[in-house]
Amino acid sequence: MGDFRSFRRAKREPARPMQHVVDPADWSPETLLDISNWSYHITGADIAELNSGIAAVKRKGIPPEDIQQSDFPLEGFGNVLRDVRHELTDGRGIVMLRGFPSHLLTREEQVIAFLGLGTHLGDLKSQNKYGHILGHVKDLGGSYSDPHTRGYMTNEEMRFHSDACDYVGLLCLQTAKAGGASRVASSVTVYNRMLENRPDLAKLLTEDLYRSRVGEVNPGELPYFKQPIFCFHEGYFSAAGLGAAIDKAQDIPGVPKLTEAQKDAIALYRQTVEECALDIDFRQGDIQFLNNFVMLHTRREYRDWPEDARKRHLLRLWLSDADGRPIPRDHREGRGGKGVELAGVKLNVPLDVYAI
Numbered sequence: 001m002g003d004f005r006s007f008r009r010a011k012r013e014p015a016r017p018m019q020h021v022v023d024p025a026d027w028s029p030e031t032l033l034d035i036s037n038w039s040y041h042i043t044g045a046d047i048a049e050l051n052s053g054i055a056a057v058k059r060k061g062i063p064p065e066d067i068q069q070s071d072f073p074l075e076g077f078g079n080v081l082r083d084v085r086h087e088l089t090d091g092r093g094i095v096m097l098r099g100f101p102s103h104l105l106t107r108e109e110q111v112i113a114f115l116g117l118g119t120h121l122g123d124l125k126s127q128n129k130y131g132h133i134l135g136h137v138k139d140l141g142g143s144y145s146d147p148h149t150r151g152y153m154t155n156e157e158m159r160f161h162s163d164a165c166d167y168v169g170l171l172c173l174q175t176a177k178a179g180g181a182s183r184v185a186s187s188v189t190v191y192n193r194m195l196e197n198r199p200d201l202a203k204l205l206t207e208d209l210y211r212s213r214v215g216e217v218n219p220g221e222l223p224y225f226k227q228p229i230f231c232f233h234e235g236y237f238s239a240a241g242l243g244a245a246i247d248k249a250q251d252i253p254g255v256p257k258l259t260e261a262q263k264d265a266i267a268l269y270r271q272t273v274e275e276c277a278l279d280i281d282f283r284q285g286d287i288q289f290l291n292n293f294v295m296l297h298t299r300r301e302y303r304d305w306p307e308d309a310r311k312r313h314l315l316r317l318w319l320s321d322a323d324g325r326p327i328p329r330d331h332r333e334g335r336g337g338k339g340v341e342l343a344g345v346k347l348n349v350p351l352d353v354y355a356i
Contacts, residue, residue, distance in 0.1 A: 002037030005083050007091035014235035017206060020195060021237045025093040025294035026188040029278035032092075039096035040084070042285075046077040047101050050113045054105075057112050064111055064349035065124075065133055072116030081120040084289060088121070088167055089324050093291040094184060100285040102173050107351050114171050114287075114315055115349070121289065122319030124347075125165050125339030129216045131346055135316035136353035137170065139304055155312075157301040160185060160273045161243025162292040164339050165318035166325070169289045172282040176312035180302030185276040187239035187294050191230050193272050201265035205229040205242075209262070210255045212248040216340045224249050227331065229269070234326040238293040242269050282314070293325050313353070 010024030032038060053072040057064075062071055074081065084095045102110050111134060118124060124133040139155040155176075160183070170182070194202040208226040217223055231238045246266065249255050258266070273296060280288070290297060304311050318339050322332075332338075 002034065002039075004038045004040055004087055004095050005091065006038070007083075007086050007089075010091055012090070015232050015237040016235075017232045018195065018199065018203060020192055021188050023188050023237060023294070024091050025186055025291070026192060027092055027186050028189060029185075029276060032094075032184075032278050035096055035098075035280065038092060038094060039098050040080060042077075042097055042099040042101075046074075046080070049074050049077045050101070050117070053116045054109050054112045057116065064108075064115055065347045067112065067115050067119060067124075069119040072112075072119055074117075074120060077117075078120055081117065085121045085167075085321070088289060088291040089321070093186070093294040095289050096280075097287040097289070098283070098285065100171060100287050102171070102285050110171075110173065110315070111349060111351060114169075114317065117287075118169055118317040118319055121169070122165075122167055122321040122324070125318040125320050126341060126345070126347055127163075127316065127318050128340055129342055129345065130350075131342070131348050132350055133318070133347050134349045135318070136350065137314035137316055138311060138353045139302075140353065155180075155302050155304060158298045159243045159247075159270070160241060160277070160296040160298045161245070162187075162239070162241030162296055163318055165292060166321040167289055167291055167317075167319040168297070169287060169317040169319065170282075171315040172284055172286045172313075173315060174310060174313040175282055175284060176302035177305045177310075178303045179300050180282070180312050181300045182280040182282055182288060183277050183298045183300065184280065184288075184290065185273050185278065185296045187230075187241075187296055188237060189276045190269065190272050190296070191237065191239065193276065194268060197272075198265075198268055201261070201268050202230070204262055204265040205269060206231070209242075209246055210249040210252075211245040212252060214245060214248065216342065218343050222254075224252050224255055231328055231331070233328045236326045238325060238327045238331075239296075240331075241292075241296050242266060243298075291325065293327055 013022040015021045127135045
């Protein structure tokens with residue numbers, strides 16, 4: 001069994017535009033093939049602490065959306081989670097926790113434990129226009145090509161992307177009948193390879209591109225926003241994903257069409273991501289945490305079970321960490337750092353995907 005704490009021996013140098021980035025989040029897929037080297041197995045003592053936290057929240061009658069770290073104290077496991085946060089910020093940017101006891105808990109208890117655990121890494125953020133601070137990744141029969149449909153509501157393979165927060169956490173409750181592997185890639189590695197092969201195209205991705213808000217807008221807001229893919233701030237490299245939001249923005253009135261050079265840059269970026277990608281088979285009880293500013297993620301297309309109780313089902317958290325990796329101020333204050341904030345929408349926690 002390895003040790004996920006690469007931050008203890010990691011090397012980072014100040015990052016500068018159009019120079020090779022030296023960062024511990026620069027890894028190739030071959031180095032992460034052995035999941036035990038970057039995972040932590042939840043122990044019996046950890047499970048006892050989770051159960052105590054669940055009992056305390058239920059005894060006090062705290063609504064799931066109001067759970068704070070102080071409501072869910074973790075001692076030994078809390079120390080592990082501090083190291084997980086450190087690894088997300090200063091290490092590889094990804095950690096797998098294995099052995100979450102979902103099969104021993106009711107849905108309410110699964111939710112309380114996952115939210116409580118998450119508060120030890122950051123602040124819970126809304127993930128959609130409904131104010132959900134707990135997401136359900138499950139096929140609802142939608143189409144990924146629909147401009148107002150988020151990919152997690154389908155069973156289709158999605159483009160690599162990053163979410164609008166520092167850290168995303170995915171807890172596997174049920175696996176698919178076939179397919180559905182988690183896919184990850186390092187944005188740092190993608191940038192370095194593009195810089196080496198086509199610096200002219202890499203430079204284009206340090207400039208603004210238009211992104212669709214996928215219908216999640218406040219009154220008076222534009223249905224799109226602008227943001228570069230590759231950023232440099234306070235000596236740190238950070239990146240946003242180049243997912244379907246870029247493609248969907250092209251159909252919005254007022255958004256300029258991509259130039260041929262931009263199309264070439266996007267094509268090379270997506271080709272390079274595929275070359276840097278690692279496929280991971282989720283197991284029931286796995287929790288994958290990753291840093292959106294150095295990591296990209298997606299999943300393979302999957303075929304599901306016919307019975308609803310057996311369908312592929314992941315719970316998702318979006319977490320913001322004001323003391324996390326330095327990113328440009330307008331990104332942290334915008335959608336990139338604080339999830340989906342819509343006026344008049346109260347934060348809430350649906351216990352199932354259909355409760356919306």
